[in-house]
Amino acid sequence: MVEETAHAINATHEAAHGTSQEGLKELANWITLVNEHSHGSVAHFLHHWENVVFSLSAALFLVGISFFATRKKSLVPTPLQNALELAVESLDNLITGILGPRGRAYVPFTGTLFLYILIQNFMGLVPGMKAPTSSLNTTVALAVCVFFYVQGIGIKENGIIGYIDHFMGSPRDLVGWIMVPLNLPLHILEEFIKPMSLSLRLFGNILGEDSLIAAFVGLGILSLSFIHSPIGLPLQFPFFLLSMLLGTIQALVFTLLTTIYISLMLPHEETEHGHP
């Protein structure tokens, strides 16, 4: 009787959680379930590249919404166009508030970054899907994109000479030139640490939230195991709300940090910050 209960608990545990033994367990998604029940090569291929599959579906979702919202652009907008205009204008205000009116050129990249990361974080809450940002591969890819974009902006706005001069700490007098062997390695190291911290922050937060939800799903199933129920109590519900809040905050922090790194690369003229 006891081992029957233990076997039932184990079976429901395995069905609810992904059955990978290394690292933190998250809830199973449709690719994991397909991979468990079929032994074909397509399922294996999908399981190997499951983060890419989910990131691509997030990207296709965004492309689809943008396509349908802008099919007939009218002065009096349809509800979908209105919602999208709200999102784009808020992002525009946010980023030009930090970068000044010249920052308009950088809104497409950073705005898309925010929406893409937001959709990916929320995908972890949909049953049957996984947040691709809960894997280090996705977040490092995003951070590498940001790294190359920011360095490209530095070279484009300052020129090669100005770019290297910026790295040496803009030496103008003798003291500046003496400090160059200190400034240059530190600055270069800082440029590499920035994307590392971006990726680890996003990865750690989203993986932590998804593992928390998985742990509480297991607890909910365990709590009703005395009546051998296949469904458990929905103990994970408060963590859905927490995950939505923290996912939004993490997307916002990623975008704002990217914007701040861009503003550090731009020539240090007077940027308007609303000084009266």
Added chain:
Amino acid sequence: MTFQTALSLTLPIAVAIAAFGSALGLSRAIGNAMEAIGRQPEAYNKIQTAMIIGCAFIEALTIYALLTVLILQGKIG
């Protein structure tokens, strides 16, 4: 002492120290933000946004520590 014993002893202490440090840092940040709001209540939105971003930075350091602990605790037994 096996490495499992060592890990089991030190990992909870690591999380506790990370949480303690982050609590200190966050308390300073949020306290200063509250003071700033008190001085200029009409700037509430801007101060709140800046505070949330600052807290996300501080929280990230705790998350690094938590990540290390979570990866290592899979190696116990």
